[in-house]
Amino acid sequence: MFKILAINPGSTSTKIAVFENKKLIMSENLNHSVDELKKYNKIVDQLEFRYNSIMGWLNENNFKSFDSIVGRGGLLKPIASGTYTVDDNMISDLRVGVQGEHASNLGGLIAKKIADIFQIDAYIVDPVAVDEIEDIARISGMPEIPRKSLLHALNVKAVAHRLAKDLGNSLEEMNLIVAHLGGGISIVPLQKGKMVDVNNANEMGPFSPERTGGLPVGDLAKMAFSGNYDLATLKKKITREGGLVGYLNTNDARDVEKLIEQGNKKAKLVYDAMAYQIAKEIGAMATVLNGHVDNIVLTGGMAYSQYLTDKIGSYVGFIAEIVKYPGEDEMIALAEGTLRVLNKEEEAKTY
Numbered sequence: 001m002f003k004i005l006a007i008n009p010g011s012t013s014t015k016i017a018v019f020e021n022k023k024l025i026m027s028e029n030l031n032h033s034v035d036e037l038k039k040y041n042k043i044v045d046q047l048e049f050r051y052n053s054i055m056g057w058l059n060e061n062n063f064k065s066f067d068s069i070v071g072r073g074g075l076l077k078p079i080a081s082g083t084y085t086v087d088d089n090m091i092s093d094l095r096v097g098v099q100g101e102h103a104s105n106l107g108g109l110i111a112k113k114i115a116d117i118f119q120i121d122a123y124i125v126d127p128v129a130v131d132e133i134e135d136i137a138r139i140s141g142m143p144e145i146p147r148k149s150l151l152h153a154l155n156v157k158a159v160a161h162r163l164a165k166d167l168g169n170s171l172e173e174m175n176l177i178v179a180h181l182g183g184g185i186s187i188v189p190l191q192k193g194k195m196v197d198v199n200n201a202n203e204m205g206p207f208s209p210e211r212t213g214g215l216p217v218g219d220l221a222k223m224a225f226s227g228n229y230d231l232a233t234l235k236k237k238i239t240r241e242g243g244l245v246g247y248l249n250t251n252d253a254r255d256v257e258k259l260i261e262q263g264n265k266k267a268k269l270v271y272d273a274m275a276y277q278i279a280k281e282i283g284a285m286a287t288v289l290n291g292h293v294d295n296i297v298l299t300g301g302m303a304y305s306q307y308l309t310d311k312i313g314s315y316v317g318f319i320a321e322i323v324k325y326p327g328e329d330e331m332i333a334l335a336e337g338t339l340r341v342l343n344k345e346e347e348a349k350t351y
């Protein structure tokens, strides 16, 4: 029996869970208020604060030993799917944020810091930087700017495996489109289990609760040179102040649905537009799979919404049957990835 601590830092919370093999023993969602976090200039500056919160929880609940610690991995260099040992090379890339800042950069850093106390190994599983996309999908139209694979890889892989298992099929024999509908949105065509393309939630695809998604590039270039923005401010506007936040001043889809129920026409137009853009991206990914799509999977927090999933379904239902796995399977996916290594079913990869 292996005891595993899983750590999943998100933009406003840190989820932690203790497993004995695959059995969940205890979990907690440590919420960090905007006020608490705003004093940290960069996400990596939150390391001590989040580490101390986790250690406090472990002490309160008398957890004194683990066999390994696993964290959600971040914006590393592009890498293959799998479980990776956190080593010095990875630590330095997580600290710098080689492909940018992301709360999940803290996952490997915190896991290593705690693992060092217990003198055990730390791992990450299927980080945001997993890259399985085809070369043809990397061409953007401007040689200086290749398209990148940044996505909710951990949950996308986990729900794809869950569907295959539920249907009694092998993922390697299926073609799926998984739409992770969270604070950011990843729409991913899986060809025989391989994630062959993705929108990249920070830069392209549909707008989401906090992000703009793809924008008209000419107008964006004009805005960038208007003299009103520096790079950091504009990036924040695109990734944290866009989408539902930009139009309706909330990142909570449930608030938007309340506004719609009260007859707010703007809220309905914007929310319907998000469903429309999600559906368009799913349609695009169906063409990537030459129309051979076994199922469309809707997952992430917004997949709880009947209104939104019905709207999306009204556009894309003709492509394939829709299956909903609302929320995320990330904590168990972290534990399972670690367990495969501890059980020696798989060797941990080196970054």
Ligand SMILES: Nc1ncnc2c1ncn2[C@@H]1O[C@H](COP(=O)(O)OP(=O)(O)OP(=O)(O)O)[C@@H](O)[C@H]1O
Pocket (backbone or CB within 6 Å): 010, 011, 152, 181, 182, 183, 184, 185, 209, 251, 252, 253, 254, 255, 300, 301, 302, 303, 304, 305, 306, 327, 328
């Ligand atoms: N029952 C629900 N109905 C509608 N929307 C919901 C429901 N529950 C959660 N959401 C919405 O889901 C969104 C958050 O999804 P999720 O929790 O997957 O995101 P996250 O973990 O913060 O970010 P990400 O998934 O991008 O890492 C929010 O807009 C939230 O309002």
Ligand SMILES: CCCC(=O)O
Pocket (backbone or CB within 6 Å): 128, 150, 151, 152, 184, 185, 186, 200, 201, 202
């Ligand atoms: C950038 C891709 C993953 C996310 O949206 O969090």
